[in-house]
Each structure stands twice: as structure tokens, then as C-alpha cells.
Amino acid sequence: MFALIKREIEDSVVYFLGAVVLSAILISVLISIGYHHTPAGSPAVAIGVLLPVIIMGMLGPCAMGAAQMYTDKTRKISSFLSTLVVTRAQILIARIITGILSILTVLVPLIVTAVILLRIFAPPVPGYGVMVFEISITIFLMGFACYCIGLQTGWNSNKIIPTMGGLVLTCTLVPLVLVKGFGLHIIVILSLLIIASLTRTWQKFMSTSL
Amino acid sequence: MSDDVIEIKNLVKYYDGRCVLDGIDLKIPQGCIYGLLGRNGIGKTTIIRILLGFESPTRGETFVFGTESPRLSARQRGRIGYVAEAHNLIQNYKVSRLVKLCKELSLDWNDEFFNHLMETFRLPAERKVRQLSIGMRAQLNIALAMAIEPQLLILDDPTLGLDTVARRHFLEMAIDLIGRDGRTILFSSHILSDVERIAERVGILVAGKVVVDCRLEELKKRIKKLRLIFPEEAPSNLHLTEVITQQNEGREMVITVANLNEQKQAVIDTSKPSSCTEIPMTLEDIFIECTKPVLSPIVSY
Numbered sequence: 001m002f003a004l005i006k007r008e009i010e011d012s013v014v015y016f017l018g019a020v021v022l023s024a025i026l027i028s029v030l031i032s033i034g035y036h037h038t039p040a041g042s043p044a045v046a047i048g049v050l051l052p053v054i055i056m057g058m059l060g061p062c063a064m065g066a067a068q069m070y071t072d073k074t075r076k077i078s079s080f081l082s083t084l085v086v087t088r089a090q091i092l093i094a095r096i097i098t099g100i101l102s103i104l105t106v107l108v109p110l111i112v113t114a115v116i117l118l119r120i121f122a123p124p125v126p127g128y129g130v131m132v133f134e135i136s137i138t139i140f141l142m143g144f145a146c147y148c149i150g151l152q153t154g155w156n157s158n159k160i161i162p163t164m165g166g167l168v169l170t171c172t173l174v175p176l177v178l179v180k181g182f183g184l185h186i187i188v189i190l191s192l193l194i195i196a197s198l199t200r201t202w203q204k205f206m207s208t209s210l
Numbered sequence: 211m212s213d214d215v216i217e218i219k220n221l222v223k224y225y226d227g228r229c230v231l232d233g234i235d236l237k238i239p240q241g242c243i244y245g246l247l248g249r250n251g252i253g254k255t256t257i258i259r260i261l262l263g264f265e266s267p268t269r270g271e272t273f274v275f276g277t278e279s280p281r282l283s284a285r286q287r288g289r290i291g292y293v294a295e296a297h298n299l300i301q302n303y304k305v306s307r308l309v310k311l312c313k314e315l316s317l318d319w320n321d322e323f324f325n326h327l328m329e330t331f332r333l334p335a336e337r338k339v340r341q342l343s344i345g346m347r348a349q350l351n352i353a354l355a356m357a358i359e360p361q362l363l364i365l366d367d368p369t370l371g372l373d374t375v376a377r378r379h380f381l382e383m384a385i386d387l388i389g390r391d392g393r394t395i396l397f398s399s400h401i402l403s404d405v406e407r408i409a410e411r412v413g414i415l416v417a418g419k420v421v422v423d424c425r426l427e428e429l430k431k432r433i434k435k436l437r438l439i440f441p442e443e444a445p446s447n448l449h450l451t452e453v454i455t456q457q458n459e460g461r462e463m464v465i466t467v468a469n470l471n472e473q474k475q476a477v478i479d480t481s482k483p484s485s486c487t488e489i490p491m492t493l494e495d496i497f498i499e500c501t502k503p504v505l506s507p508i509v510s511y
Contacts, residue, residue: 003311003314003315004315006314007311075300075301075302076298077300079264079294079298080298080299080300081315082262082263082264082287083262083287083290083291083292083294083355084287084288084311084312084315084316084358085284085285085287085288085315085316085317086284086287086315087282087283087284087287090284207266209259209264209265209266210264210265
């Protein structure tokens, strides 16, 4: 399994580099906000930080998932790997783990920085901890949901309706988060979406001819 | 527990409403070199792909090492070496990277043997797979499949694209491999002289069915081509069973019969031919005769 994950990371190294760069940019912005005491809800922060975060946080994983599956399908990678000590299930699990790792590459340093900055600059309000947790989980789930949609879209890349459906679903996620806000509701909705998308991808990947 | 490494039961496969495999039953025992023959598009690759779990059958079951193909575990897969017809290697990888990956994802890796093959084939380690010629890709695929010390080697037209020297070398390797304990080889090929050289047992597919499944010597013994000369016009029908082909030209009749025995010889004698001579047949001749349309299995043993 480790060799498979390593292979997936090496093949998707561009996305990991992108994740590191994005994470570095966001950390700089967060530190800058912390030092200059810019209100988090100001238009400058919304346009300069939140929008790129949302766009990159969604498009990056979605593109990565789609690229992984599309490359696999066109280059018959699973077909080759299945002739080694590997099952289809292991190939897909390794791919999903890689997707999660790429999202965490952006999120973990960002969360750590946010927590440290809150400790330093924000007043000691007990609600902050829960808020950071909910925001982190929501962003992670959003990124992961987009990744799962990407996986599904990549495997069905030759069909227009599933591809368009995937794109529409990805675009729906932003308004959904804006409407529902961060919290338990959105966590449940995103979790259900992830389960549905993964189940469909799993079923398609396991049953399609390689 | 069955001794068969491969078992196929009533395998049926339809593609877009077209029946490709029509109730295939086949057993390949351990240590056997089995040559699967058939014309292009007859379903040889489909059988192999279903055996490996790459495709699902419309009906029927296939077993490898006693396990149903779709349920083969990673360890069982690791005991199978596979050379695909199109040599489906990861095209954008360098040879060295592909080799490293295969090494990491194998149960056993015979480094010495693999390096020997790389040297023999003169494969460049630092070139990308897609930059290799078809022949080189075939050689790399064969080397990778052989290096994992497989218990079962499945070769789908493995010598396609190889030059004569590489082909000869490959056949020698295959023979060497089978010489080791209990190794089984299933291979399909269009080059019948290759099959004749290494196969112990052959299966011939015609119209989605296995019309021949027996040992190679047995097949040669049981399928006979006779030239009959009659005093007058050759009869249109000799009333023989298991006639594969029959050609009449004036007084001459050339007939290919399966399972020729004393009874059939007696039936031939009743039509009083003035002479009856046997025409020697190579596997290629047998294959050509067998792949002409027939209605029922010819030889099963």
C-alpha cells in the first residue's frame, strides 16, 4: 500500500507543490492580518483571502481527482498495476489517501498558524476553539467532496452528462456553504455528498473493464 | 482440492449483443504449457482478461488458483506473470522507474535474472517507455513478468513485435521457466511454430467454442488428412462422423477426419477407394483445418 501511495504522490507532485505554495501564501496573509489587526470580515480580506481560498480549495482537489482517474483510464495504469501484488480496491484506496494528504498539506499548516495567531492576538474567548474546529472540518470536507467529484468525473470523462453534473455539483458547494455557514449542518450535508460520490466511484471503478 | 491452476466453467461473453464466447469449459493443470489458438477477434484475449478479473463475464465462472477471478487476492495476483498483447506498461514512466515500481509491488523479485534479461535485450533504463519500440516494449514486459518468479505465466501473443533472435530467446526462457517446479504457462499466439515448439497441450477456439482441447501429440495423432483416389467420380458423402473438411475434385477426395479409428477406416473402405494415403499435418495445417466452420467439438480429451 505504501508503494502505491508513493506512486500516486509522485504522479501528482504538481498538486502537492501547488498545495504547499497555496498554504505558504495563506499563512503569510493570516500572519499579515494578525499583525495589522485587519477585521476578518472586511471586504479586503473577503476578496483577497477567502475567495482565492474557496476557489483554490475547490478547484485544486477537483482537478487532482479528475486528473488521477483520467490518466489512469487513458494510460491503463490500473490494468498494469493489477498484474502486480495489488487489487483494484487498494489502487483506489491509495488514490483517496493521496487526495486527503494533498488537502491536509494545505490545511494543517494553516490551522496550526490560525490557532497560534488566535492564542497571540485574539482575546481568550472559549468559543474560538470550536469555531476553528468547525471551519477546519468544513473546509476539509469541502475540499474532499470536490476531490471525490473530481474522481467520479475523471472516470466518466468521455461522457458529457456526468462531467457536467460534476461541475454543477462543485459549483453548488460554494453557495451551499455561504447559505448554511460553518457548522454541524454543512458537515452532515458534505459528509453525505462524499459518501454518495465515493460509493458511486467505488462501484464504477470496481466493475468497469480495465 | 483441484490440481487445476485455471478452471473455466461455461464461460459466455457478449459484446454489444454479439456472442464472443459461447460456453467455454477449460481446465489447465499445474505445470502445463497450454497454447490457446484461434483466429483474430475470436476471444482469446477476452478469456485471458476475464481470467485476470479485468472484465466480467456475461455468464459462467473462471477460477485461478481455485479462487474466482474477481476475488483474486493481492498475493494470488502476485503469483501471476502477465504479458498483455498491447504491452500495457505505464507509458510516461522511465524504464528504471517502472522496474522499481514492479520490484516494490512484487512478492518475489529475481534481480539476477532480471538484470540478465535487461542485458540480453539491451534495454535502456533511462529511456521513457513510450520512447521504446514495440519490440523493446515486448521485451521489457516479458522481463518484468518473468522476474517476479510467477507460478502462472499468462502470455497474450507475447512474441508479437519481437525479432527472430528475441523470439527464440523468449521461447528458451519459457522452456526454462517451465522446467522449474510446478510452473504453468497459458499462452496465445499467432505463430504456430512457437506453439508447436513449447506447448504440451493446445486449445483451439472457433466461433466462441473450444473445438479442440487435448495434448499436442494426441491432436496430431487424432486428426488425419487422407487423400482418397476413386476409380470413378469421388462420392459426395462418405457417411463418416467428425469430418472436419472435405474437398472433392474429380476422382480425388481430400478429407480431414478427427478420431480416425478402425470403424471409420472400415466405413471408408466400403466406398472402395483405389488408394488411400495419409498427408502429414503440421500444427498449422491442423489449425487451418479446424478453424474452418464446424458445428460440434472435434477433439476433447
